[in-house]
Amino acid sequence: MNELSDREKADIKKQIFKTKDWNENSLRLLAMAMPFFNIEDLKFIINTIFSKYYSMKDVLDVQQELVSAIAVNYLGLAYHEHDKDEKEIKLALSLLRQLSHEPKNCFAKIMEQYYTAQFDNDKKKAERIKQFFIENDMNYYVGE
Template identity: 35%
Template sequence: MEIGEALKITRKKLNLSQSEMAGDVLTKSYYSKIERGIHEINAQDLIDILNLHGIRIQDFFEEFNFEKNTFGKSNFDNLHRLVGNAYYQKDTDGLLKVIDAIDKFPNSQNNRLARGLRVEAKLLYQGLKYGPEKIDDETIKEVKQLMFNSDNWDELSLNLLSISIPVLKIEELNSIIGSLISKKAPSATSIRAKEIISSILINFLDKAYKSSFLKGKSITLAFKWLEQVDPSLKNYCFLKIYTNYYHALLSGEKNKTQRIREFLDDNGMEDLTRYLAR
């Protein structure tokens, strides 16, 4: 169940109008679009609305067929969405509120999903607040421990690797990428895992170029993996563009990289070219 739908059910149980439910947290118009699934709600606003009506976030999740008094997969999925929203909106307070919500689950200290999501939110918070270079060693150590606490690179490990690329040294990342690709062939990987791995490999190639790490087995394997990904991925088109761009960049084909940037700019995608290495 989507969070907007759960909010609507909760509001009706409380016999409140949309304006009353939103209070002074959101406008009635914006809140209405959240209930209808047009907009997503960020972590800070969700928790503020629930607090306004005396509802604990863990009780809110448990109400809708989520695990009773435990942190399970359903809780992870919903809170992970809030973490992503908070990060992209640069909402550091929202990230702190998600961390606080995770801590209130009775089993959060001994639950790998809860610990993984908590350290993910913590790393993103520190990165936004202080910059990637100032993320503390304890957080990086915990990320690595949880990342490697799975022999098969599950979704949690992949998520942690994805967000930790800025703080890992290129030599260390090179070794990790080699291990990942050796265990995760595109043909034997779920759609969701393919999407995460594709993003990881593009970011790895970007960091390799910026670090003047232009050759290596992992770079060759990364391109080979990306070239085998099937068109079923929702971001397949952009994935192919990025793959071709970084292949040209690492090969020194400046004219080709310029043509790709011009193509993106001419089609109204200047925001994408802004973050491409040059």
Template identity: 30%
Template sequence: MDIGKALKQERLRLNLSQSQMAGNVLTKSFYSKVERNLCSIRANDLLSILDLHNIDYSSFFKKLKSENSNQNELSETECNNLLHSAYYKNDYSKILKLQELLAQKDTSKLNLNSINAQIIIIKAAISNTLDKIPENKKEYIKRAIFETNNWTESSLRLFAISMFIFNTDDINSILKAFLNNIQDINSISKNKQKMFSAILINYLNYSLNHTNIVIKDNVYQSIGRLKSLRVDPKNCFAKIMANYYQYVLNGDVAKSQNILNFLKANGMSEIV
């Protein structure tokens, strides 16, 4: 909080007018400008006003310190933006920028385990060394995924991008945890829906090549979650893919092929 806001907060707490707050220290006009951050107040004048109204120095300056700390606070949104850009654009510079910010800024409110786990995965993805991630780092990533039941966009992204470095048992158990904790996909934010949908589609694609070792209940629940998405243009692809995997499971070759043809005709041949 800046000085002007802090003074205004104290004035309102004391139920004083600007003229009363300024007392004989400042003119009402000048004091008004201080509150609006149009003018700076001298240190001696500030202390005089605090003394005039018996405002505790320590508590007042703690407010200012708190604001400065917040300005130095690294937000989850900023981290997510850098991670997203690094992963989807193969931009290693974004990882370096994030690591620099993590070293410089206040990270007390961040889930550092999840962020660092994503950095490990994205670095490996950019350098095409996903298959060379050491076992101890894989364990670290798994712990980061399982350390909370309150799945954030960050933790969902972590599993989405790291899914295929794990063995089938790990994939099945992690997905089951997600399904158990996100019963209603429409109850989570749009960004979380997007990440969760990507996880489910990846899992369904994985299941086609591992039919004997995936958990069938996970497969059917994944399809059900995708099909339950609200009718919304942003959910079209996920709902189409849910139908595709449903047709494949039911052995309906004609309908599944129709969907593949539709996707190819609309420039999505790379994903089919």
């Protein structure tokens, strides 16, 4: 995705803004293209998706995986852009908390804990989780 031209990125963003039916393909595209957006542009889209998939228990596994990836990506963007708009942050964290405690959701559950600690300014907890990622060569996920 980094190799795309500005025009190609703009075309992808345009397609995403036009989306009315958030299905597997459109969710996957958004999950991959989120870095193309600024946080303000994403809020409307995020609210639409999070409203549709509010109860993760009723969502198919593949959609659950994609929506949780979008939630994690959104939290990362919000944190790094110092966005403190609690509505979308709380929605994203709530969706991740609803995920079952199955191994397939492990990453999303850990990231929910990490971003909860970050947004609550619990530096000690955030640092413990960050160290776990660093020790397991997954620095990328915690900005190292």
